[in-house]
Amino acid sequence: MKVALLMSGGVDSSYSAYLLKQQGYEVKGFYLKLHDKEEKHKIFINNCKKVAKNLEIDFEVLEAQDSFRQKVYNEFIESYKRGETPNPCALCNPLMKFGFALEEAFKQGCDKIATGHYARIAQIDGKKYIQEARDKTKDQSYFLYAISQDAIDALIFPLGDMLKEEVKPKAFEAMPWLGSLETYKESQEICFVDTDYINILKKHLEVEKEGKVRDLKGNVIGTHKGYMQYTIGKRRGFNIKGAHEPHFVLSIDPQKNEIVVGKKEELATFSVTALNKSLSKDFKDGEYFIKIRYRSIPSKAMVTLKDDKIIAQLKEPAYGVAKGQALVVYIEDKVIGGGVIL
Known part of the structure; x- marks a missing residue:
């Protein structure tokens, strides 16, 4: 059986490739080129090539930057513009990883698709569902809620029954050469964000426009640095006149560039x-x-x-x-x- 493995260039997907081969699958590795951070791509593609060579599996880079920009990146920007807090990973999974990449995998004769996600597959009355990973601290089922049934039926999660802390030691024991893989500076969970999402928004929008802070009664009680820099529940980054206790963002008005804050119980x-x-x-x-x-x-x-x-x-x-x-x-x-x- 032929399995398409979405490879990131990291330890998790590399060990997934090893496990799939050990289980007797014919593995074809795919790297999805999504964002425009070429430095990241170069490092991770080289890592994938090294893994593919050592494990003797086919490997291919899928160019998807235009589609990703239109379907995921642009929506990320527009969502903040609307005063929302977007979840780009939950959007990328059904559209790109288990949409675009899955279609390409099927075109190339793959029967299944696998990733290094920490999640599992379970059945209820004969129907397959995404299930939380054994490691609840790393579980990624939340981000997979919108993928299609066709994708779920074809999915394999090699790491779903493992603890994150045991993956790396086992991977290095099985593949000592993994230590030669390059690493990239620590990033946030969103692949196209290196430090702060505000730096991304600054490329497209005016994010540092001072605005008013109001309480629930509509009184102006302070100022903020620009509504896109806040999400519901945030308690820092704005100035409140004479505040003696924590205040939290309760709502955001993008049209007026205003935020409403209050006490935790009001949240x-x-x-x-x-x-x-x-x-x-x-x-x-x-x-x-x-x-x-x-x-x-x-x-x-x-x-x-x-x-x-x-x-x-x-x-x-x-x-x-x-x-x-x-x-x-x-x-x-x-x-x-x-x-x-x-």
């Missing part, structure tokens, strides 16, 4: 609405677990699907619910769908 919400992206039409309203951010703890909620909206009524209050982030619905540890928070 609490028991209801979250999202634009449905992947809950099936036969979804049954009821109690489920939900996540409203990648690092958030799963919360119990009554979830209903009404037209194209997912409405979650939480048992306990959520804090820092931001437009543009993903609302992901789980049955225990299995992803059944989700949407973009409105």
